[in-house]
């Protein structure tokens with residue numbers, strides 16, 4: 001099943017998930033569903049810069065996303081200064097595509113402002129527990145996702161970079177992040193130099209539930225997904241090995257510790273995670 005340009009929304013969903021959801025056409029003149037069905041991260045960019053005013057506008061659009069209790073706990077750091085960008089690039093010595101991305105942003109969770117207004121109003125902050133960290137993280141992730149949509153709809157390509165958290169303390173120092181402000185993810189941004197690839201998703205039977213959570217048929221569904229992905233979007237395996245399936249790659253990734261120091265970093269930022 002080589003990647004082919006899908007002609008209809010149903011075709012694109014069918015390619016992405018193996019089976020399309022119940023047919024429901026978009027409203028007349030609205031291509032939002034078609035865009036989402038076909039969207040993809042982009043890791044190759046033209047040398048052309050992205051106008052600073054456009055980036056700021058996209059940040060504004062992203063910050064219109066829903067925010068937990070209207071707390072507005074996301075900050076976006078746009079890396080403009082060349083020296084600062086070099087510092088970020090140095091964190092990824094093996095990822096030239098990150099270093100050459102025309103723009104780089106870092107989305108941060110910010111629970112500091114909430115604590116500040118408690119201080120200024122002389123009121124106790126009675127929610128110093130895991131939820132304080134979680135709410136700010138979720139808000140930042142929603143703003144990140146909204147930025148991606150806004151950017152892609154403007155014709156830009158981008159790719160979130162959670163690898164900034166491999167170096168959370170260094171990134172925090174570089175950006176002067178105070179207590180209770182932490183990096184959630186970076187984002188590369190630029191005008192696309194290629195079309196990217198539609199990345200297949202798990203079947204909807206696995207990820208969409210009706211009324212209650214169910215794992216009926218999960219092993220068979222994941223086996224089928226592995227087979228579909230190996231054919232349409234194979235991962236590269238060492239020479240001579242059978243191409244790796246999605247679950248093989250993901251278990252190889254997560255059999256090694258990754259960011260085991262992140263909890264300590266977040267605690268050092270002043271969060272209680274209990």
Ligand SMILES: Cc1cc2nc3c(=O)[nH]c(=O)nc-3n(C[C@H](O)[C@H](O)[C@H](O)COP(=O)(O)O)c2cc1C
Nearest residue numbers: 039040041042159160161162163164185197198199
């Ligand atoms: C929070 C988050 C962090 C990510 N971090 C990285 C990263 O560090 N490096 C990378 O190459 N891609 C990263 N990605 C991109 C994912 O690999 C990508 O979204 C996924 O493979 C699906 O591909 P698609 O976005 O083209 O559908 C990240 C995505 C998200 C949402």
